[in-house]
Amino acid sequence: MDQGRTHRIRRRLLKGGHFLGLFLAMSIICLPGLWVVLNSFRPTVEIMAKPPVWIPTELNLDHYRAMFGGVGEGGVPVLTYFWNSMIISLTSTAIALLVGMAGGYAFARHRIPGKAAIFVGLMVTRAVPGVALSLPLFILFGRIGIIDTHFGMILVYVALNVPFTIWLIDGFFRQVPKELAEAAEIDGCTRWQAFWKVEFPVARAGIASAGIFAFLTSWNEYALASQLTRSLNSKTMPVGLMDFTSQFTLNWGGMCALAVLMIIPALVLTFLVQKHLIAGLTFGGVKG
């Protein structure tokens, strides 16, 4: 009886602790981000106030209005940046997934001499810091004339994402027993049909999770984009953030407004895909 009570108390404490811990963790995760969102609605004088203004006395859309306004009134060509970012991120993600599916399939289904070395070699290409790559890439791209184009950026982001995509998708295809595809072939499917009908559906979750990682990487990348994009032709949103800085000034409120526009699509996409994400990473992780 007594033991039961302490047990109950312990359980309740544990539950309370769990709730409190979760609450704290989520606060730390979300507050700095929500602070950015909040700042985008506040006048600069309040953001930078000292003593601080904790309860906003005024919320308005001035930063957004200014951002969408004309040149000289604080306007920034957000819609163009948004469009560029979307095209570049979506296309490069799609291509990275296709290339990654081919590569992952090769790793999962074929005997490759020196497999481990090739694999690590592929991964290590990701380890090259953007600072070290940007100039030679620039010179190279300059020679072939693809500086400041969507194509150039897409190419770079595909390269950035392919290693990880291959890795995740490889883990997935391994989950599909080889016999399944073979059975389908015996039933009269071509190899290609067997792939689409049998192996692809099982790997879908993995592909989705690789996709979200690839998309977020492209969507948020700055170091290379700042070198390889130059004008409205291809400038992406992270590069556009720097429009709010000039030699002497920095418009933090405006920057926050653009940041909100950057976060929303990423958030929506993540929310939609994250069911697959967990499942996808599960398979990808365990089997090497």
Place this chain on the structure above:
Amino acid sequence: MKTFAASSALALLAGLGLASGALADGEYAGVTIDAKLIGGQQYEALYARIPEWEAKTGAKVNIVSQKNHFELDKEFKADIAAGAITWCVGSNHSSFAPQYPQLYTDLTPLLPAETIAGFVPANIEAATLDGKLVMLPRAQFDVSALYYQKSLYTDPAKAEAFKAKYGYDLAVPETWDQFRDQAMFFADPPNFYGTQYAGKEEGIAGRFYEIVVANGGKMFNDDFSPAFNSPEGKMALQWFVDLYKAGAVPPGTTNYLWDDLGNGFASGTIALNLDWPGWSGFFNDPAASKVAGNVGVAPAPKGAAGVRTGWSGFHGFSVTEACANKEAAASLVDFLTNEDSQALESAAGPLPTRTAVWDKVIADAASDPYKAEVLAAFQETAKTAFPVPKTPYWIEATNLIYPELQAAILGDKTVDEALQTASDAVDSLMRENGVY
């Protein structure tokens, strides 16, 4: 091909009959000028005038890059390295210009003499490198003047306490020594600070440079060997150290750059602030600044040698050496810096670089006491302003100097050690590059 020949013949004809400065209609028909122009809200209003130039000359302007100056600087360097200078007109800045000696062409032969004579002579002087006029300054002239909170000087209790402590009357500082006394006097950390300074990169190196000069010293000797490890230099660095040690500046000041300074002063927590003209409107705008209505502006203080600090710079436009049609490019540069363009830009606050526009701006401000005060202070400071040393290694030298200045300010090194290290590093930089 045919149209090209026709249009260049037209351009030639038009060019022959051209009276100096005037834009003949369709003079550059068919020409396309690729331009890399500085981006950012403050700078872009001017570009709205470009269609006017296009309509007059028949040429097209194609903006191929729009970024802030630091990004643009990287881009220029990458272009030079890649041999990819496929553009004609670029934004330039007097502090960056010495780094790319071969990039830009001499504008003197491309422009009528009276155009150049319309600019403030000191600006033209600063835009001339090795005898080449590498850019025409736009109405973005920068020198720092002293912004202060007026209410601090109208409080009798403060005035009395100050006099008792320092033995002279409390008034807006005219020397850097007075500035230091007052900054320490006003400071009440963590809620209020006497002053602040940009603590990193070219920001602090530039401030150090101007105080060295104001103390009667030099940054470099004539052969560009370092000269700042001198009594004047030590005195200058000591000034930064004293303020930091006394807690008269925010403790984070060594990580501040210009935006932090501007936001800091606007937050009402800084008494004295040496800052750029671009902030004058922001500081007096109630929607952006808590000190609006309480801002006074005075000329920059003087150093030990009685010289006013006046590290200055300005934006301008340049024409590349690789440009195929330099005349058309120069015409665009001329247009973007002519009286109408400068009047447009300076109406928003920035300082002009043409004599006539200065007069106009001052006349326009007569009805606005704050604006008049701002202009008077900056004009006085501009009179004795000076640009950065004209060496291609200035930026690189500042990158060697500023960490040492920071080390002295934060107490990692003594003033003597810090300047010795910095001086040695700059010396070996110059030697390595064969400067001497």
Place this chain on the structure above:
Amino acid sequence: MYQMRLPPWLVLLLPAFVILLAVVAIPLVLSLYSSFTAFQLTRPETITRWIGTFNYGKAMGDANFWAAFGRAVLLLTLALNLEMLLGLGLAVMVAKVTLGQRLLRTMMMFPMMFSPILVGFQFKFIFNDNVGLLNNALQSLGLTDVAIPWLVDGNLAFLAIVAAEVWTSTSVFAILILAGIFAIPQDPVEAARVDGCTPWQTFRYVTLPFLMPFIYIAMAIRSLDVARAYDIVQVMTAGGPARRTELLWTLIGRTGYVDARMGYANAMGYIAILLSIVFTVYFFRKLTTARTSLGMGD
């Protein structure tokens, strides 16, 4: 006329090879070459001035370089371990929730939506000593009456950077570990409970070994793109003040682009790449070992 037949795996991998060759390998060869020259951006003719290993010698003999190197290793070690521990804790807590887990998982990934450059600005303003969020909060709560110089003090500045880094990247660990938790077969856990193991023992000896591959995957991924920290650090402190937060990448970026000494920067860059490779290969090996011990290797 004969036709060369490539093995099918090569055909499948070819697109990946071609793209990586074009975007990574060829540029790397270019920069490797330039690291042996006195290449200066503003004087392109210097790319032909072969100076052998001068740049490498200079880097090796430069105390500032080694300090930046050491600091980068420290940052990697500290940040990765913290991220791992926090990510583990977070994942365990989130896994226990039954109601609204989808929302929680999305919230957990919130920082991943932030571009590193934005994170830099954000934390620069949070850690500002005068008008920053953190000092304002501490002062309003009466916890301190001094302005703490978060971005200036030697240790605090480094910790501030670690904090920003941890904030952005813990999500990656959490999401991977969460995936691992869902993949744990229930039988061994049940068996352990029946055998009278305490919850802690069950976690330590049953759950954790199973999670290790996931942790190493996260480690490998993170050590691969930890150079992303460059954006954050560049904005927050730019390696300053007085080189207190100087990392390899900020030093390289400044030397290459601001000082225009690309040859020297590339030499340092190569040493930095080696560092990333060592970390990555290390975690790959750990991953393989962990998988083998679980009998999942191939």
